[in-house]
Amino acid sequence: MSDREDHLVGEFPILPKQERAQQKRESLLKSGHALFIMKGYEHTTAKEIAANAGVATGTFYRYFSDKRQLLMALLEDQIELLxxxxxxxxxxxxxxxxxxxxxxxxxxxxxxxxxxxxxxxxxxxxxxxxxxxxxxxxxxxxxxxxxxxxxxxxxxxxxxxxxxxxxxxxxxxxxxxxxxxxxxxxxxxxxxxxxxxxxxxxxxxxxxxxxxxxxxxxxxx
Amino acid sequence: MSDREDHLVGEFPILPKQERAQQKRESLLKSGHALFIMKGYEHTTAKEIAANAGVATGTFYRYFSDKRQLLMALLEDQIELLxxxxxxxxxxxxxxxxxxxxxxxxxxxxxxxxxxxxxxxxxxxxxxxxxxxxxxxxxxxxxxxxxxxxxxxxxxxxxxxxxxxxxxxxxxxxxxxxxxxxxxxxxxxxxxxxxxxxxxxxxxxxxxxxxxxxxxxxxxx
Amino acid sequence: MSDREDHLVGEFPILPKQERAQQKRESLLKSGHALFIMKGYEHTTAKEIAANAGVATGTFYRYFSDKRQLLMALLEDQIELLxxxxxxxxxxxxxxxxxxxxxxxxxxxxxxxxxxxxxxxxxxxxxxxxxxxxxxxxxxxxxxxxxxxxxxxxxxxxxxxxxxxxxxxxxxxxxxxxxxxxxxxxxxxxxxxxxxxxxxxxxxxxxxxxxxxxxxxxxxx
Amino acid sequence: MSDREDHLVGEFPILPKQERAQQKRESLLKSGHALFIMKGYEHTTAKEIAANAGVATGTFYRYFSDKRQLLMALLEDQIELLxxxxxxxxxxxxxxxxxxxxxxxxxxxxxxxxxxxxxxxxxxxxxxxxxxxxxxxxxxxxxxxxxxxxxxxxxxxxxxxxxxxxxxxxxxxxxxxxxxxxxxxxxxxxxxxxxxxxxxxxxxxxxxxxxxxxxxxxxxx
DNA sequence: GATGAATGAGGTTTCATTCAT
DNA sequence: GATGAATGAAACCTCATTCAT
Missing domain, CATH: 1.10.357 (Tetracycline Repressor; domain 2)
Incomplete structure (x- = not known):
C-alpha cells in the first residue's frame, strides 16, 4: 500500500536507450492507445496491450510502471499535438x-x-x-x-x-x-x-x- | 437521509409495501447517482451502491439486474428534466x-x-x-x-x-x-x-x- | 454451526393438521419432486419450489425445515412405493x-x-x-x-x-x-x-x- | 504433495516450462478428481480444487475454463482406461x-x-x-x-x-x-x-x- | 532484458434462510 | 399462519502485478 505512492508520479522504470527498447515502448504506446479508444480504459487489460504490441505481459511493466502511467504518457505525448x-x-x-x-x-x-x-x-x-x-x-x-x-x-x-x-x-x-x-x-x-x-x-x-x-x-x- | 430521522420521532411508518419498495429503489438510484458522479461508473461497485443506500448487496439485485441497468434507469428518469x-x-x-x-x-x-x-x-x-x-x-x-x-x-x-x-x-x-x-x-x-x-x-x-x-x-x- | 446439528434429523416445524395446510405440504412435495427431477437438487431453489407450489417463499420453511428435509420426505414417502x-x-x-x-x-x-x-x-x-x-x-x-x-x-x-x-x-x-x-x-x-x-x-x-x-x-x- | 519435499533436498528442479505446466494441470485434475468423488461435483468449489492442488485460485482458470471443463477433461482422459x-x-x-x-x-x-x-x-x-x-x-x-x-x-x-x-x-x-x-x-x-x-x-x-x-x-x- | 505462469484481492451475482408486516 | 423483501455468506471469475526462469 505504501509503495502505491511511488507510482503516483509514474517514473520510468528504465530509460530505454537501445533502439529495440524504444521500438517496444512505442509499440506499447500505440497498442494501448488503440485499445483504450476501442474498448475503454477499464476494459483494456495490460495483457491485451502487451499481446497486441507483440511483447510479453511482463515486458509491459518494464516500460510502464502501470496501466495508468501508460495513459499518462499517451496524454503527455499527444496533447502537444493538439x-x-x-x-x-x-x-x-x-x-x-x-x-x-x-x-x-x-x-x-x-x-x-x-x-x-x-x-x-x-x-x-x-x-x-x-x-x-x-x-x-x-x-x-x-x-x-x-x-x-x-x-x-x-x-x-x-x-x-x-x-x-x-x-x-x-x-x-x-x-x-x-x-x-x-x-x-x-x-x-x-x-x-x-x-x-x-x-x-x-x-x-x-x-x-x-x-x-x-x-x-x-x-x- | 433526513426523512429517515422523521420516523424516529412520531408516527409509526406503516407504509404500504410497494411504497417501501419504491423508497428503496429511489434510495439505490440516489446512491448510485452520487457514487457514479463521485467515483465514476467503472470505479463504483454494486456493493458500494447498496451499502451507501443502506441496504444489503443482494437487495441491489432485487431492484436492478445490474449496475448498467441502474445507470440506464438514471438516464431515462433524468434526461427529461433537462x-x-x-x-x-x-x-x-x-x-x-x-x-x-x-x-x-x-x-x-x-x-x-x-x-x-x-x-x-x-x-x-x-x-x-x-x-x-x-x-x-x-x-x-x-x-x-x-x-x-x-x-x-x-x-x-x-x-x-x-x-x-x-x-x-x-x-x-x-x-x-x-x-x-x-x-x-x-x-x-x-x-x-x-x-x-x-x-x-x-x-x-x-x-x-x-x-x-x-x-x-x-x-x- | 452448532445449530446445524439440529437440522440433521429434520424435525417438522409444525404438524399441519388443517386441511389447507396438508394441501400446501402436498403441493410443496409435488413441486419439489418435479423440480428436483427436472433441474437437479442443487439447481432447484427454495423460491422456485414455493412459487411452483403456489405459495410464498417463507411458507416453504413452515412446512420443511430445509430444502434437504423436503428431499428426505420425498424419499421416505416414495421409497415405499418401490x-x-x-x-x-x-x-x-x-x-x-x-x-x-x-x-x-x-x-x-x-x-x-x-x-x-x-x-x-x-x-x-x-x-x-x-x-x-x-x-x-x-x-x-x-x-x-x-x-x-x-x-x-x-x-x-x-x-x-x-x-x-x-x-x-x-x-x-x-x-x-x-x-x-x-x-x-x-x-x-x-x-x-x-x-x-x-x-x-x-x-x-x-x-x-x-x-x-x-x-x-x-x-x- | 510428497514429491514437493523432494525438491528441498537436492537437485534444482529445472523442468522445462511446459513440463511444469503439465504437472500443474495434472495436479489440478487429480485434485478435482479426488474432491469430486469425496464431496460431489456441486459441492466442490474451484477454489477448493485449486487449494488442494497447491495453486492459487486464478491458476485454476489458466488451465480450465471452469469446473465443468475440468470434469469433462477427467471424463475424456479416463474413460479410455475403462x-x-x-x-x-x-x-x-x-x-x-x-x-x-x-x-x-x-x-x-x-x-x-x-x-x-x-x-x-x-x-x-x-x-x-x-x-x-x-x-x-x-x-x-x-x-x-x-x-x-x-x-x-x-x-x-x-x-x-x-x-x-x-x-x-x-x-x-x-x-x-x-x-x-x-x-x-x-x-x-x-x-x-x-x-x-x-x-x-x-x-x-x-x-x-x-x-x-x-x-x-x-x-x- | 524478456518471458508468461502464478498470484490473490476484489468485483459480480446467487440463494438459503430469516423476519417484519 | 402467510407473505415476500431483505440479508449476507459464499460461489464464480478476472486481471493488475510479481517473479522465477
Missing amino acids: MPPEPKWGVRDPESTLAGLLEAYDRRLKVLGLQRLLPELLAKDSEFAEVLAAGKRKIYDRILFGIRKAYDHGLIWKDIDLNTVTWAMMILAENAPEKMKQCGKQADYREVAKVICRMIFPPDVIKKLQTEADEKEDNIK | MPPEPKWGVRDPESTLAGLLEAYDRRLKVLGLQRLLPELLAKDSEFAEVLAAGKRKIYDRILFGIRKAYDHGLIWKDIDLNTVTWAMMILAENAPEKMKQCGKQADYREVAKVICRMIFPPDVIKKLQTEADEKEDNIK | MPPEPKWGVRDPESTLAGLLEAYDRRLKVLGLQRLLPELLAKDSEFAEVLAAGKRKIYDRILFGIRKAYDHGLIWKDIDLNTVTWAMMILAENAPEKMKQCGKQADYREVAKVICRMIFPPDVIKKLQTEADEKEDNIK | MPPEPKWGVRDPESTLAGLLEAYDRRLKVLGLQRLLPELLAKDSEFAEVLAAGKRKIYDRILFGIRKAYDHGLIWKDIDLNTVTWAMMILAENAPEKMKQCGKQADYREVAKVICRMIFPPDVIKKLQTEADEKEDNIK
Whole structure:
C-alpha cells in the first residue's frame, strides 16, 4: 500500500536507450492507445496491450510502471499535438482561416481520441486532471493570444469578454464536429466557422476582411 | 437521509409495501447517482451502491439486474428534466433570456451530473448511446423550434445554417459553465449569453430587442 | 454451526393438521419432486419450489425445515412405493412373472425419478445414504425371500449364492431399462426377464415351469 | 504433495516450462478428481480444487475454463482406461475369465469413481451425456464383439438377444461390486462372475469349458 | 532484458434462510 | 399462519502485478 505512492508520479522504470527498447515502448504506446479508444480504459487489460504490441505481459511493466502511467504518457505525448498554429486573423478571410483550423484540430482530435475516456478518470485521479488541464490551458493561451491581437487591432467586438470567447471557441472546436457527426450529419467545418466568426467579429469587420482577402487573391492572379 | 430521522420521532411508518419498495429503489438510484458522479461508473461497485443506500448487496439485485441497468434507469428518469422551457426570443432582452436559460440548464446539469461518465460508455454500449441521443435530440428539437420562429420573424442572420447554430448553442450550454469553472472562474452566464447572442442575432436586432425590452420595463415602472 | 446439528434429523416445524395446510405440504412435495427431477437438487431453489407450489417463499420453511428435509420426505414417502409385490415363482411362466415385475418396478422408478440425483448427495450426507440403504434393503429382503422359497423348492441352481443373484436382479431391474433407452432402444422387459431367468433357474426348471404354466392356461380355456 | 519435499533436498528442479505446466494441470485434475468423488461435483468449489492442488485460485482458470471443463477433461482422459481387454471366451474357464475382467474393471472404476456424480449432471448437460455415452458405447461394442464370437462358436444360449446380454453384463460389472460393498459385504467377483455366466452360457457349455480348462492346467503340471 | 505462469484481492451475482408486516 | 423483501455468506471469475526462469 505504501509503495502505491511511488507510482503516483509514474517514473520510468528504465530509460530505454537501445533502439529495440524504444521500438517496444512505442509499440506499447500505440497498442494501448488503440485499445483504450476501442474498448475503454477499464476494459483494456495490460495483457491485451502487451499481446497486441507483440511483447510479453511482463515486458509491459518494464516500460510502464502501470496501466495508468501508460495513459499518462499517451496524454503527455499527444496533447502537444493538439496545439493549434498561431492564427493570423487579419491576414485572410477569417471564416476560411477558422475552418482550416477547425478541420486540423478535429483531425488531431480523432487521432488522439482519448478524450472519450477522460471524463471518468478525471473524477478519480487528480493528476490526470492536472495534466489535461495544463494541456488545455496551453491551447487556450495560444488562442487567447491570437484573439487579443485581433482585439487590439480593433477587429473584435469592443464590449465582449475575451476569455469567454476563447473558451467558447475551444468548446466548439472540441465538440461541434463530433456532436454533429453523432447526429448523422457530416461535420461542416465551414458552417461552424461561420457561426464562430459571428461570435467574434462584428459584421463590418468580417466584410472588410473578406474584401481584403478577395483583393489579395485577385492580386495574386 | 433526513426523512429517515422523521420516523424516529412520531408516527409509526406503516407504509404500504410497494411504497417501501419504491423508497428503496429511489434510495439505490440516489446512491448510485452520487457514487457514479463521485467515483465514476467503472470505479463504483454494486456493493458500494447498496451499502451507501443502506441496504444489503443482494437487495441491489432485487431492484436492478445490474449496475448498467441502474445507470440506464438514471438516464431515462433524468434526461427529461433537462428539457429547457420553450424560449420566447422576441419578448425581452435576448441576452437576459439566454442567461436565464443557461443558468437553469446548468443547474439541472449539475443535478444530473452524469454526462461526465458517459463518454467511455457510449463507445461500448449502443443502448446508452441511443437513450442519450434520443434525449439530446428532443432538446435539440425544442431549441431549433425556437430558433426557427425567431428566424421567421427576421431576428436571425439570414445567411446562417440553423442546425449549426442550434448545435453550437447546445454545446456551449452543456460545456461552457463547467469548463470555465474548471479554470477557477465563476461561471458567468451573462457573458456566455452575450457571446451566444452574437452568434445568433445581428447587432441591430440585438439593439432593437434590447430597446424594446427597456421600454417595456419603463412602461411597467 | 452448532445449530446445524439440529437440522440433521429434520424435525417438522409444525404438524399441519388443517386441511389447507396438508394441501400446501402436498403441493410443496409435488413441486419439489418435479423440480428436483427436472433441474437437479442443487439447481432447484427454495423460491422456485414455493412459487411452483403456489405459495410464498417463507411458507416453504413452515412446512420443511430445509430444502434437504423436503428431499428426505420425498424419499421416505416414495421409497415405499418401490416395494415389489412378493413374487410367486412356482406359479406361472417365470419369464412373464419377471417381465411383469420389471415393468411395474420401472414404471414406479420413472415416477419416482429421484434416483438420478441421489449419487451426488450420498457422498455428502450420510443420512440420505442411510434412508436410501434402508429402503433398498427392504426391497432386497423381499426379493431374497422369494428367491429363497424358490430355492427351497429346488427351482434354483444349487450351487449359487442367493445374495449375489438377488443383488444382480435388483441392479438389473434398476438399471437395465434406463440404459437401454439411453441407447435408443425401447426397453424390452421380456428380453431382460429372459436373461435374468437364465441367471436364476436351470434350463430344465424353466422348461418345466413354462410347460406347467401352459397347461394351466389350457385348462382355463 | 510428497514429491514437493523432494525438491528441498537436492537437485534444482529445472523442468522445462511446459513440463511444469503439465504437472500443474495434472495436479489440478487429480485434485478435482479426488474432491469430486469425496464431496460431489456441486459441492466442490474451484477454489477448493485449486487449494488442494497447491495453486492459487486464478491458476485454476489458466488451465480450465471452469469446473465443468475440468470434469469433462477427467471424463475424456479416463474413460479410455475403462476399456476392457478383448475377452477370449473359449480359452479357459469362463468364470475365471469373467471374474478377472470384473475385478480389473472395478479397480479402474474405483480409480475413476466419477460415475457416482454423473447422474445429476446428465440431466442438464447434454455434452456430458454425449461424451459419456460415446465412452460407454465403445466398451459396449467391445464386449458385444466378444459375445458374438462366442455365439458363433455355439457357446451361448441360442435363443437369447445378444444386445440384452451385453447390456446386462455391463450393468452388472458397473454396479454389482459397489452395491454389494454398500451392504457391508466384500465384493465377491467370483460369485458375480458365476451368476453372469449362467446368464450367458448354457450349463453344458460351462461344464465343457471348465473341463477343458482343467485339462490344460493338468497338462501344464 | 524478456518471458508468461502464478498470484490473490476484489468485483459480480446467487440463494438459503430469516423476519417484519 | 402467510407473505415476500431483505440479508449476507459464499460461489464464480478476472486481471493488475510479481517473479522465477
